């Protein structure tokens with residue numbers, strides 16, 4: 001049993017967050033303990049996708065999962081719904097959303113995304129690094145409840161706040177995607193709105209698969225998180241505080257806004273238990289909001305600052321000096337013929353990479369299964 005629970009942790013990053021705000025949305029009589037959204041990995045873009053049912057009548061909306069995203073935004077071009085409500089300027093909804101703009105008059109016929117006297121936000125697409133303005137509105141969302149093991153009945157959130165985004169913001173997103181599901185720490189991020197609607201703890205878990213053939217999941221609310229039969233992964237977690245970056249990291253934002261991204265404090269990096277020499281001041285968030293370690297679902301692989309990347313790759317290569325290298329395949333810097341690498345229960349037999357967190361005894365250990373990417377054979381050539 002220990003081995004299977006261990007195995008699952010490798011593929012999961014479970015995180016929690018706590019924030020408080022006045023409750024806004026009202027729930028129906030059945031009160032779920034937790035909600036669940038299935039997540040798949042798109043094989044062409046490597047984006048994590050989910051589907052949320054929205055509007056009246058309900059329409060399934062395919063979305064790219066954006067862990068640090070400020071809120072839900074959807075493209076509103078063919079939006080038909082009898083329950084859509086624009087958020088009027090200066091309303092409680094606009095202030096909860098921290099909107100600093102008001103569209104007094106929209107010059108096209110009224111529709112979701114174009115209403116007079118409606119406050120606006122700045123939806124962004126961090127994949128193509130685009131951002132725009134869009135109306136804040138509310139509509140019905142239907143989502144599956146769960147007891148932590150099995151899917152339960154569908155429940156609805158009648159007035160979920162979201163933003164309309166322009167069609168150009170969809171560029172670079174996976175085929176069929178109509179917006180982004182922002183799970184960030186903003187007050188109108190999906191975790192906060194769901195917790196508020198059903199009065200459960202402001203806590204969520206996300207388990208992502210590195211493979212495009214197996215599913216991941218987002219669970220909003222308290223555990224158990226029985227991601228494997230009869231194994232509650234919430235019992236075997238390592239904890240680290242989430243850090244607030246006081247400067248927004250969104251593509252566009254109102255001045256003074258903090259970041260909705262989740263940061264953690266990585267103090268050092270070890271490979272095979274040896275500390276990698278690097279400029280540790282880059283591991284802290286500076287006055288302008290740069291630096292630090294952000295958890296992201298929109299970059300297909302880990303992104304490192306250049307000097308840190310070079311130090312990590314060099315240290316790793318030194319530790320596997322006995323494994324012949326092959327010509328690197330972009331975007332990677334070090335590639336090896338998999339024939340020369342043994343395999344273990346936790347993936348290819350390569351040195352483990354530890355992200356050392358708040359103390360030496362707390363680290364995020366990355367084994368071969370999560371540090372190595374298997375590429376198709378024909379791309380390999382010896383140098």
Ligand SMILES: *[C@@H]1O[C@H](CO)[C@@H](O)[C@H](O)[C@H]1NC(C)=O
Nearest residue numbers: 105106108109110114115116
């Ligand atoms: C906004 O108000 C103006 C002036 O009253 C009106 O002509 C226009 O049709 C309205 N637009 C919308 C989108 O409601």
Ligand SMILES: *[C@@H]1O[C@H](CO)[C@@H](O)[C@H](O)[C@H]1NC(C)=O
Nearest residue numbers: 127128129130170171172173
């Ligand atoms: C958006 O991203 C895709 C994929 O990276 C790229 O092919 C495309 O040119 C980008 N579009 C814009 C407008 O930047």
Ligand SMILES: *[C@@H]1O[C@H](CO)[C@@H](O)[C@H](O)[C@H]1NC(C)=O
Nearest residue numbers: 278279280281282286291307
């Ligand atoms: C380390 O990084 C900081 C922040 O970019 C920079 O100011 C400093 O000069 C760097 N130190 C070294 C020794 O490179």
